[in-house]
Amino acid sequence: MNNVALPFESYGVSHKGCVRQVNEDSYLIEPRSGLWVVADGMGGHDAGEVASASIVEHLSTIGIPESAPDLRARFVDRLRLAHSDIREISDSRGATMGSTVAALLAMDGKFACLWLGDSRVYLVRDGAISQVSHDHTEVQELLDRGAITAEEAQTWPRRNVITRAIGVSDDIDVDFRQGDLLPGDVFILGTDGLTAHVSDDEIEAAVVSTTPQAACEDLLAKVLERGGTDNVTIVLVRIRGEADGAASGALAGGR
Template sequence: MKLAGKTDVGRVRQDNQDDYRAGELPGDAAWLLVCDGMGGARGGREASQSACDVIERCFQEQYASKCLPGEEETFLKKSLLSANRFVFQKALREESLAGMGTTAVCALVRGGKVFLCHAGDSRAYLYRDGRLAQLTHDHSYVQELVDCGTITVEEAEHHPQKNIITKALGVDYRLDSEFTTAPLQKGDILLLCSDGLTNAVPREQLEQLLRTGRFYDLPDLLIRTANENGGPDNITALLLRVEEVR
């Protein structure tokens, strides 16, 4: 497997409240994580970095013993829950961080599958045979309007309340994250990203970039394109390419 990632402040924001982590794991496995913080410049940065720190520590210290085959959902949900409680308690202790939170989309790749756990509107996509498929379901007010048929997908793209999310780490002691899984094939590319990418680069353009760009150049290429399209938010792109399936 190949990994490549980058984050960028964009062209409008003063601070980058996104963060990401990734790494290889024993047994030809890998993990990826993207967080998009909220709650003011300091709060957003603190929330996303803290969540990434906690989840990274879960993989470093607990993966080998607590993520046996069949336990992927439990492990990922507990990892996000640990990060949620850490951020929530930190916000309670420090008045300047009150109300902070962060999205999270976390992927574990092993055994020919991707296991995903997420909260918020940071997304995971699967690129295969020239087409990009969204694997995660946004936890947002606008997505709820789409789901119940109030607005169309096209109307959602430019809805004025698009930034309102309905789930995040750190805003409540409880967390109901969402888990999903999908099979992988040789040559697949997994893309995890913050909404700074998807709000700035249409799906057709993302597909074209993934089709034509060299793998290790893709994070730079995706972020540069988002900035050329206005760069209205922080932008994070994290990618994994499946070299073989075991």
């Protein structure tokens, strides 16, 4: 039995910010497939947007999986195809290009978050926010080793150096976390253009008691008011009821 159709409400926004001339971010909202994705392209004008768009294009072909393992297998398969595609384009251009990716997969009352790079996934549950993903960055590795403090990390000169991405290395190394879905859960997927300007506490406050659309627009407005030094993409997913597979008319939107 296909249990993909969960009672979700989701919304996404993406903006080039106040400084960049081109938006190299992409996102995907496919509630019938149980899939939500943000991707932050790297490589400069044209290259970055091509990389993130390739990820979204390949993942958009997932269709309707038969089970949660099938959904994850399809996701990894499409991600590998995107990786190969980006590598081929990079070779033809003689320049490195790539993209971060952060994704939420949901089916059969379970979720899995998968990511490479510094685009993040947060979960707000019972009024408290937690970061589900773990940044693949040079500064995070230094923090994990205790080589620098959290305060030093805020001003570290190479704090945006990414250690994993799609299209950059020979193969992909995807991290993941999984768990049970609960009614009222809110997942926030965001590129680093969001977290550069908005704190975790502010994200929590924005999503607790409003719709995904209103929360996305509020968070985007905060980023732009504070200078928007990078592209910013935000996708919110709210669990509206019991994850029982009922065809409850999942809502999705974005701009």
